[in-house]
Amino acid sequence: MASKQEFSLPLKLLVDKERNRVVVAEAGGDLVDIFFSFLTLPLGTITRLVSKKQVQDEAEEIGCINNLYHSVESSGAEVFWNHICKRMLLCPRNPCEALCQKLKVNVDDSEPMKYFMCSNKCRRGGNWFLSTFAGASCSCGRLMDKEMKLHGDTSEGTCEDCVFVKGNTMYLIFDDLRVQQSSPGNSVQQLVQLGYRNLHRLTETSLNVGLKEILDLLKQALISKSPLSDVFLGNGASKRVCTFSPKSRPENQGWQFNNSSSINLKVTVRKSKKTILYAEAEGDFVDFLLSFLTTPLGYVLELLDGNFSLGCMNNLYKSVKDLNLSWFTNPLSTPLLNLQVAPQFGCNRQPIQLYEKYTPCYWYGTGVLKNNICYVIGNGVISKDQSLIQHPVAMKLFEPRSPDGTRESSVGFVRRPSLFVVWDDLQVTPLANTSSISFLQKLNVPLDDLEEHQLRIGEIEALNLLGASLTSKAALTEGLFYLLKKPKEEAKA
Structure with a gap:
């Protein structure tokens, strides 16, 4: 049987040879699932995938998210809490990972989630600790390297072949990635709207689509x-x-900010070019930017709806919203309409x-229960359902984004x-042990052409930065320079 890397799926094309x-294309649910899975990919994963150079193919850049990703790649270990x-950030987790593992062809090459405990079975504060990251350090000094099997996970449904849409039907896929149910009525309506009164100018082509x-x-x-x-x-x-x-922030809202989540930022402007040259930022702002890499594309499209266009991904997302819910494998709640950052990959402030x-909650036990019979497992077992295991004890997840992994929040x-x-x-450079004089010398910009401003980044400003990071090579200027055109006292914190 072919591996998922070698698997291919049929696709039928109607081609206008003259143009x-x-x-329009026609395909089954398996291929539509793969297209819809694009929306679940975190931006960091997309950056990694499209940056790979293929034979006769150049690496693709998306705004300046690539620079953010490569800044993480080139940063030393001392910049982060730990490795x-x-x-x-380089391999962010897909929030729909378990579902996407069922795809006939999965473009996400990230390692599937695994579970680890300390081989000493250490407890802290009376709690067992569980890590979903290999190589985490236990408080006893040993690595949490004892891999555990997850028992009875049914959180992603019980249908082995179902992913997002029902597979026993056909779908129309247009050149701009609009997706509709395949029916004679839909086909006629769409072809007429595209200017085709009949099929005489169209040629049918069948092919197989692989990775x-x-x-x-x-x-x-x-x-x-x-x-x-x-x-x-x-x-x-x-x-x-x-x-x-x-x-822009509505005038009737004034310049009020939520102090618990807004971020102060000092930017330096090059007056002659009317651009933001750079910003001096502390950890909160850098963490906020880096969190772009862990955010699924579909979540970004939802947040920036109405003033943002990224190729034809907007059409793909709109197709999900417009598709009749009965065509989804879970008509009551398809995850594609409620995409969020994977657990432990968000940024709180x-x-x-x-x-x-x-x-989810995790439980540790000494064995599994089947038909009211207990089967003892030597190394123990973990589960999301405490009724499936013997002597269940609640576990705490190891938090890698803290100095010791035990904090409640990262x-x-x-x-x-x-x-x-x-x-x-959006290239990010640590300033540790950097001489400010050497920094200014390397800028090679007349000092009287520089002007410093203090800005406060609230929700609207943050969304502008997110949108600009995906569409522009000058994200700070594109996303924030409009603030400097306001009266100085309004733009300041």
Whole structure:
């Protein structure tokens, strides 16, 4: 049987040969599931996938998220609380990981979640500790490297073949990744709207789609309005379509901020260019930026709805919202309409409040219960359902984003106290042991052309930064410079 890396799925295309474009494609639920899974991918995962250079293919860049990702890659271990924090940002967890593992072809090459305990079975405060990250350090000094099996996990449903949509039906996929149920009525309506009174100008082509083609479609869907034509007809030079319009804070709201989540930021402007050259930032602002990498694409599209366009990903997300709920495997609550950051991968203190998915409770026991019979397991067993195990004891999850892993809430990814320079293109540079004189010399900018401003970043400003990071090579200028056009006393904290 073919592995998932080798698996391919059938796709039927209707092609307008004169215009060299795919008019519409038809596929089963297995392929539509793969397209919809793009929405579940965290931005860090997408950056890693599209940055891989293929033969005869150049790495694709998305705004300046790539710079943020590569800043993490190039930062030393001393910048973060520990090596796990850096790994979390470079390989963020998909909140729908268990579902996506069922895909016939899964573009996410991240390691599946595993569970670890200390081999000494240490307790802290009377609690067993469980880590979902390999290599975490226990308080006893040993690594939490005893891998545990999760027993009886039914949190993602019981259907082995079902992922997001029902697979025993066909779907229409248009060149701009709009997805609809396949029916004669829908086909006629859409073809007429596209200017086709009959099928005489259209040629049918059948092909198989594997991992390479799906990765190519992911790349093109982020920048183009015609990814099917780009990939299958060689129209790869399509015009990049990524737009964002920053929102302004409504005047009737004044400049009031939630002090518990807003962030102060000092920016330096180059007056002659009317750009923000860089920002001097502490750990809170850098953690906020880094949290972009752990946020699923579909969650970003939801937050920036109405003033943001990223290739044709908006069409894919809108298709999920418009698709009749009865076509989903879970009609009452499809996870695609409630995407959140994976548990333990969020950032608590930040202006947008990117919510984490609910963290389940875990239980440790000495054996499993089946038909009221206990089967003892030598190393013990863990489960999300305490009724399935013998002598269940509640466990606490190890928190890697804290100095000792025992805090109730994380303190972010980067160490405190810390100071960074965030450049306009979101390259992040630690300022530890950096000479300010040497820094200014390297800028090579006339000092009287520099002007310093104090800004406060609230929810609207944070959303503007998020949108600009995906669509612009100058995210600070694109997302925040409008604040400097306001009266100075309003723009200040």
